[in-house]
Amino acid sequence: MAERDLSDVDAREVVIGGRRLSIEDVVAVARHGAAVRLSDDAAWRARIERGAAFLRRHLAAGATVYGVNTGYGDACVVDVPMALVEALPLQLTRYHGCGLGEYLDDAAALAVIAARLNSLAYGMSGVRLVLLERLADLVNHRVLPRIPAEGSVGASGDLTPLSYVAAALAGERDVQFRGAACTAREAWRALGREPLVLAPKEGLALMNGTAVMTGLACLAFARAAQLARLAARLTALATVALDGRAAHFDALIFEAKPHAGQGEAAAWIRADLAGRPDTPGHRLQDRYSIRCAPHVIGVLGDALAWMRRDIENELNSANDNPLIDPDGERVLHGGNFYGGHIAFAMDGLKTAVANLADLMDRQMALLVDDKFSNGLPRNLTGVRGERAAINHGFKAVQISSSAWTAEALKHTLPASVFSRSTEAHNQDKVSMGTIAARDCLRVLQLTEQVAAAHALACVQAARLRVRMTQTTVLPAPLASLMAEVAATSPFVDEDRALEAELRAMTARIAAGDFIGRHAGDGQ
Known part of the structure; x- marks a missing residue:
């Protein structure tokens, strides 16, 4: 049978970055209380930052990148003025705040966050290391976005349910924290942190993927x-x-x-x-x-x-x-x-x-x-x-x-x-x-x-x-x-x-x- 014994997964910690995760790693985080830790590998960390730096340079050079200085989806033909590029990621999270149905339980929410974190840790999303650190904080401090189960068609990824993860990082909407519901901003304040200001593409990188279906x-x-x-x-x-x-x-x-x-x-x-x-x-x-x-x-x-x-x-x-290729310095538009x-x-x-x-x-x-x-x-x-x-x-x-x-x-x-x-x-x-x-x-x-x-x-x-x-x-x-x-x-x-x-x-x-x-x- 294809089940593996969870005893070979450290019940206390799962390392993210530069290694493949198993289903058992995700289950350890979601159901068995394991924490996550970003890899200390210098080459992996440098790759993450290299992708974000290339994206910034590419934009500064006047390049057009979907969802960064254009509208989303069918609105990709709409150019976004440079003065509004910084505001665009938060707008994406807000208009997707329309999920309905029951909320994912704690195990499901943790599985979703672990799946999204690991995908972004692949190093081809153009996000900063601090974004990965904040996703790890959601897991380790059990700041769990209240994610409605319904509203995704599964391509362009799990946009609406993942908007609740992105919004939580930005200090918006409600989360479960220390056994009670509160606003995300209140949870970050209790942890002594400010909400994250999403950089260009980071809202899209968080939401435009398959983390909900994969975590489940x-x-x-x-x-x-x-x-x-x-x-x-x-x-x-x-x-x-x-x-x-x-x-x-x-x-x-x-x-x-x-x-x-x-x-x-x-x-x-x-x-x-x-x-x-x-x-x-x-x-x-x-x-x-x-x-x-x-x-x-x-x-x-x-x-x-x-x-x-x-x-x-x-x-x-x-x-x-x-996708952002940090080595070949290319932007790859795909599906x-x-x-x-x-x-x-x-x-x-x-x-x-x-x-x-x-x-x-x-x-x-x-x-x-x-x-x-x-x-x-x-x-x-x-x-x-x-x-x-x-x-x-x-x-x-x-x-x-x-x-x-x-x-x-x-x-x-x-x-x-x-x-x-x-x-x-x-x-x-x-x-x-x-x-x-x-x-x-x-x-x-x-x-x-x-x-x-x-x-x-x-x-x-x-x-x-x-x-x-x-x-x-x-x-x-x-x-x-x-x-x-x-x-x-x-x-x-x-x-x-x-x-x-x-x-x-x-x-x-x-x-x-x-x-x-x-x-x-x-x-």
């Missing part, structure tokens, strides 16, 4: 990788609960069809079932949602490999316009702000993740239905005797799981094919990458809810199977998983409202705190 993509990737591992472990537990066959995961089967992700998912399940007797149970072949689980999970596993390539290439690119690779990756990821939701929901349907559960009580009710007639166990949980699954599947409609011509037909072909990333995060949220429900149901079912047979011995990884779930949700005997337990389990899965790991299984 990094978070989505990490959550998807965790879900793949969890889905495999829950498949193993469901196999035990259904008295199914471990033989479906024999290594030779997956050598005969050598998709790497599929083989790895099967290996996970096989390891989790190690020691379980391989005797035909109630059926010679288990139903597809069990038998073919590696084939479903493996699609996501293999997709994550190329998605990592594309997300990390975007993360480590100069993706604004124009690196176009988010097509992220759009395609996120459209693909949300489809692969939604398939996990569907897989887990189908497994859960087998567990609760006494026609297919191989002897488990109807709806996994834990009550015996007379009161069993009025108890319904996991009946409503399975209905809700199907609702969440259906909504996840509905969101898989690809955003990237819905390009809209906009901005006087200057932006006449756009990526919709940020919408794709937001859709993907919603699909992940719904699938994590399905996984939480399935975890509770699998554990309930396994306990019932042990109670029925009195002989079932659970492999150590599955026993560990059951103990983890029990800490959040005890055995369901008499019916009770499970909302709080489902919310707690969902939160643990989303945060990566729960993945059903077992010490020594290497995952």
Whole structure:
């Protein structure tokens, strides 16, 4: 699987400048409290300043540079008088202050800032080192712009949402700081700093790029990788609960069809079932949602490999316009702000993740239905005797799981094919990458809810199977998983409202705190 262990990322500090960042670096900053530090490398620092100095000289020589002494977008034919060039960057941030929708949460805001900082640190944006230092301050002092999620078409980059980052540097709009909302100017004052006066092109450099979709993509990737591992472990537990066959995961089967992700998912399940007797149970072949689980999970596993390539290439690119070549002293007008690779990756990821939701929901349907559960009580009710007639166990949980699954599947409609011509037909072909990333995060949220429900149901079912047979011995990884779930949700005997337990389990899965790991299984 394409997930890397975060233990190789310094939890305290991520260095920016002169090196490639990984998805795990961004996740460390966004979710694990890591600070950022600009590289001390003298050559890198000199390159940054050289680009800004060349741009100043180029303008002083009377050159025309898009977005520096011209209007923006379709207004590129409008010349801006030199007396107004210094005022232009702030104007750009202000008229783009029109985002709507929910605000990005703290982790998403941090991922966005880290992605933008790393892109500008590539050294082809013509910005000053002080701008990079102030972006680092946003991260390290947790001065987090309140970024509305909606309003980007993903080319010319994430203009409107990134305007909130640029505005925060300039001391405008609201931020989250020290646990409360305040104005950006108030936050800078509390830190003993003045707001940054944006130099020519710096407003454009901050806004004209793919940092929002890329930051969100990094978070989505990490959550998807965790879900793949969890889905495999829950498949193993469901196999035990259904008295199914471990033989479906024999290594030779997956050598005969050598998709790497599929083989790895099967290996996970096989390891989790190690020691379980391989005797035909109630059926010679288990139903597809069990038998073919590696084939479903493996699609996501293999997709994550190329998605990592594309997300990390975007993360480590100069993706604004124009680019400033500090060595050849050229201004390059192009379209690196176009988010097509992220759009395609996120459209693909949300489809692969939604398939996990569907897989887990189908497994859960087998567990609760006494026609297919191989002897488990109807709806996994834990009550015996007379009161069993009025108890319904996991009946409503399975209905809700199907609702969440259906909504996840509905969101898989690809955003990237819905390009809209906009901005006087200057932006006449756009990526919709940020919408794709937001859709993907919603699909992940719904699938994590399905996984939480399935975890509770699998554990309930396994306990019932042990109670029925009195002989079932659970492999150590599955026993560990059951103990983890029990800490959040005890055995369901008499019916009770499970909302709080489902919310707690969902939160643990989303945060990566729960993945059903077992010490020594290497995952």
